[in-house]
Amino acid sequence: MPELFKILSLLVLFQLFFISFFLFFSKKGRKLSNYLLAFFFLSLASGLLDYYLLVSGYFEVNTQYALFLNSLVIFHAPLLLLYTQSLTDEKFKLKTIHLLHALPFAIALVLLFIFYYSQSPEMQKWVLEDVKKGKDLSTIMISVFGFIYELSYLLAIKIRIRNYRETIVEHFSNLDKINLNWLNFLVNVFIISVLASTFSNLLRHSQLISFDQGAIVVGLVGLLFFISSVLLKGLHQNEIFLGAQRSSVDGAGSQEENKSLLEKLNAHITKNKPYLDADLTLNDLASEVQISSRQLSTLINVELGKSFFDLINGYRIEEAKRIFRESTDNKLTVLEVMYEVGFNSKSSFNTAFKKYAGSTPTAYKSRFS
DSSP states (O other): OOHHHHHHHHHHHHHHHHHHHHHHHOOSSOHHHHHHHHHHHHHHHHHHHHHHHHHTTHHHHOGGGTTHHHHGGGGHHHHHHHHHHHHHOTTOOOOGGGGGGGHHHHHHHHHHIIIIITSOHHHHHHHHHHHHHTOOHHHHHHHHHHHHHHHHHHHHHHHHHHHHHHHHTTTBSOOTTTSOHHHHHHHHHHHHHHHHHHHHHHHHHHTSSOOOHHHHHHHHHHHHHHHHHHHHHHGGGGGGOOOOOOOOOOOOOOHHHHHHHHHHHHHHHHHHOGGGSTTOBHHHHHHHHTSOHHHHHHIIIIISOOOHHHHHHHHHHHHHHHHHHHOOOTTOOHHHHHHHTTOOOHHHHHHHHHHHHSSOHHHHHHTTO
16 A cells, blocks of 8 residues: 555544544534534544555455445435534434434445355455455445435535525624535535546446546545545534524514604614624614514515615625715725724625625725725
8 A cells, every 4th residue: 555645544534533532522512513523524534444444455354344434434424414404403403313314324234234244255355356446336336326315415405504594694794604604615525526436436447547546545535634624614613503593574564663663773773883793683683673583574674675684784884985985094994994894704895895885895995095
C-alpha cells in the first residue's frame, strides 16, 4: 500500500474519530443534534477504515471481519437527514418509526451472511479480491442502488432546508447564523461525490479505463478532508436551534382593524426603530407592538405582501441610505453603517442594499461624499 495513502487515511480517521468524540461530550447546542452528527462522522469513518484494512491486506488473513464496517456507511445519509430535522424542528424526537431507516442495513447484513459470511475462507478471499479490483457484478449493483438510495436522502435534506428557509424569513430579521448555508453546501458536495463515485465504479467494472485504486482512494480521502472542514465551520451553528416552526396563521381581521394595526406598527417602527437590533425577531416586535405574533405575521404577509425578513431589512436599508445622505463625517465607513443599522454580515448588507437601493453601499455613499 502506498505510504502516502496510509498516512492520509490515518490522518482522516483520526480527524473523524476526534470530531465524533468532541460532539459526544460537547455541552454546546442540542445533545440530540450533536449525537446524530457524531454518528454521521463515525459512519463515514467506518467505510474508510474498512477499505484501509482491505487494501492493507488485513482481511487476507481475517476474512471473517471484512465488509461489515463498510456496510455501516449505509447509515450516513439517514443520519444526515435526522440531523437536519433536529436542527429545523423544535419538537423533533427520535421515534420508533425512525428505525425504518435501518432497514437497508438489515437487508445488507442478511445478504452478507448468505453470500459472504456463510462461505468458506477461500471463497471469501475470492470475493474480496474481486471487490478490490471492481470486477464483482455485485459491486456495480451496489453502486447503482447506493446512488439511488443516497440521492433520495440528499434531495429530501435539500427540500427540508428549503422549507426551513421559507419559515425563518417569517420569524427572523437576521439569517446569517441560522440559514444552514454550510449544510446545503455540504449536501451539494455529497451529491457530486455520489455521482463521481458511481461513475468511477461503472468505468472500473466495464474495464474500459484502468483506474489506479490508490489515486481514487487518495481523491476520496481529500474529499473527506474537505467535507470535514465544511462541517467544522458549521459547528458554530449548533446553537441555531431556535424552534423555527411554520406557525399557523390567524385569519385576516376586518379592514378597519388591519388598518389600525398597520398604523400602530408603522408608528412604532418609525419612532423606536426596533430594526436597529440585529437580533430582532417576529416575537420581539409583536411584544413591543402588543399584538400576537400570529397577528403580526398575518398583517405583514397579507396586508403588506412581505415577509418579516424583507420588512425589517427594507427599513434597515432606508436608514443606511439616510445616514449616507446626511452624514458629514468623511471618515464614515460602510462597515460602520452596516453594524449601526442592524446587519452583521457584509455580504448580506451588500445583497440587501442592491435589492432595495439598486446599487452597492459604496457606490451610493460616493454620491454624497
